[in-house]
Amino acid sequence: xxxxxxxxxxxxxxxxxxxxxxxxxxxxxxxxxxxxxxxxxxxxxxxxxxxxxxxxxxxxxxxxxxxxxxxxxxxxxxxxxxxxxxxxxxxxxxxxxxxxxxxxxxxxxxxxxxxxxxxxxxxxxxxxxxxxxxxxxxxxxxxxxxxxxxxxxxxx
Amino acid sequence: xxxxxxxxxxxxxxxxxxxxxxxxxxxxxxxxxxxxxxxxxxxxxxxxxxxxxxxxxxxxxxxxxxxxxxxxxxxxxxxxxxxxxxxxxxxxxxxxxxxxxxxxxxxxxxxxxxxxxxxxxxxxxxxxxxxxxxxxxxxxxxxxxxxxxxxxxxxx
DNA sequence: CTGACTGCAAAACATTTGCAGCATA
DNA sequence: TATGCTGCAAATGTTTTGCAGTCAG
Numbered sequence: 070x071x072x073x074x075x076x077x078x079x080x081x082x083x084x085x086x087x088x089x090x091x092x093x094x095x096x097x098x099x100x101x102x103x104x105x106x107x108x109x110x111x112x113x114x115x116x117x118x119x120x121x122x123x124x125x126x127x128x129x130x131x132x133x134x135x136x137x138x139x140x141x142x143x144x145x146x147x148x149x150x151x152x153x154x155x156x157x158x159x160x161x162x163x164x165x166x167x168x169x170x171x172x173x174x175x176x177x178x179x180x181x182x183x184x185x186x187x188x189x190x191x192x193x194x195x196x197x198x199x200x201x202x203x204x205x206x207x208x209x210x211x212x213x214x215x216x217x218x219x220x221x222x223x224x225x
Numbered sequence: 226x227x228x229x230x231x232x233x234x235x236x237x238x239x240x241x242x243x244x245x246x247x248x249x250x251x252x253x254x255x256x257x258x259x260x261x262x263x264x265x266x267x268x269x270x271x272x273x274x275x276x277x278x279x280x281x282x283x284x285x286x287x288x289x290x291x292x293x294x295x296x297x298x299x300x301x302x303x304x305x306x307x308x309x310x311x312x313x314x315x316x317x318x319x320x321x322x323x324x325x326x327x328x329x330x331x332x333x334x335x336x337x338x339x340x341x342x343x344x345x346x347x348x349x350x351x352x353x354x355x356x357x358x359x360x361x362x363x364x365x366x367x368x369x370x371x372x373x374x375x376x377x378x379x380x381x
Numbered sequence: 382c383t384g385a386c387t388g389c390a391a392a393a394c395a396t397t398t399g400c401a402g403c404a405t406a
Numbered sequence: 407t408a409t410g411c412t413g414c415a416a417a418t419g420t421t422t423t424g425c426a427g428t429c430a431g
Contacts, residue, residue, distance in 0.1 A: 210351030
């Protein structure tokens with residue numbers, strides 16, 4: 070199932086519409102992002118591409134991520150309050166995140182009823198939503214088991 | 226209603242428990258934060274304190290915000306993908322955010338049913354939630370009216 | 382008194398940007 | 407061929423940190 074087909078077209082059209090060019094770097098970035106599953110940051114891409122023998126500068130990575138963000142193909146959030154974290158968006162899919170503050174892991178969840186309530190809230194406020202990020206921070210089941218007590222603490 | 230009383234005690238206890246001291250600066254920060262309503266960033270505090278004749282360095286502001294965050298009295302989120310944004314947490318209160326990407330405004334909303342669904346999700350995953358931030362980005366009603374079409378776009 | 386705290390200024394970090402040469406349409 | 411694009415390295419802006427003097431307990 071060549072799932073990225075629609076996305077590829079969407080990106081190509083987006084570039085064309087804006088009078089932008091389909092360069093080797095943009096294609097490499099796109100392929101790399103849509104070849105994998107989910108979260109990554111700008112540096113991950115630099116490393117992964119380099120591993121594949123494709124050298125793309127960090128600046129171009131950021132520039133391209135902006136484009137992909139603009140055309141709605143990737144989302145950009147701050148999961149652990151650190152750097153930007155990106156993830157590919159599959160058309161029509163949406164999910165939210167449980168972020169473990171202990172191991173840094175991310176569990177995705179989908180809850181249609183939350184989405185509905187969100188929409189209702191937006192309607193109530195006359196707010197035209199474009200994206201929403203919903204993250205719940207805490208300690209995941211494994212870390213709770215491993216640690217007994219999530220009395221984290223003050224390592225920094 | 227001296228609402229901040231519990232919070233004040235909570236902070237004092239927290240400091241004591243950690244063997245930390247109740248300094249003039251920490252008190253000033255605490256008072257300043259709990260004297261106002263909601264969102265602020267580190268710099269706001271520097272400015273506001275300076276306006277009150279209390280000079281606290283930016284470094285100390287960050288250090289104290291860390292403490293307040295650690296003891297659960299303030300939350301720390303990235304609302305507009307920029308710097309950290311803090312807000313005081315009132316015990317037992319919780320709200321979420323509609324963030325306008327056009328004017329930068331923030332509308333708060335409370336939706337108990339979303340909270341409930343969140344809790345259900347956490348239970349399902351055995352996830353011990355500590356905080357959750359739920360932000361919906363888009364264009365607020367005023368900006369929609371002002372701009373006609375939110376065809377933002379490529380200003381940069 | 383002592384150990385923790387503060388302010389300063391420099392460091393660290395992610396992200397953005399100016400510019401000169403390169404590549405796509 | 408003409409723009410737009412890329413890489414580099416320097417700039418930016420926020421947050422963090424080392425250090426010497428200061429203060430709370």
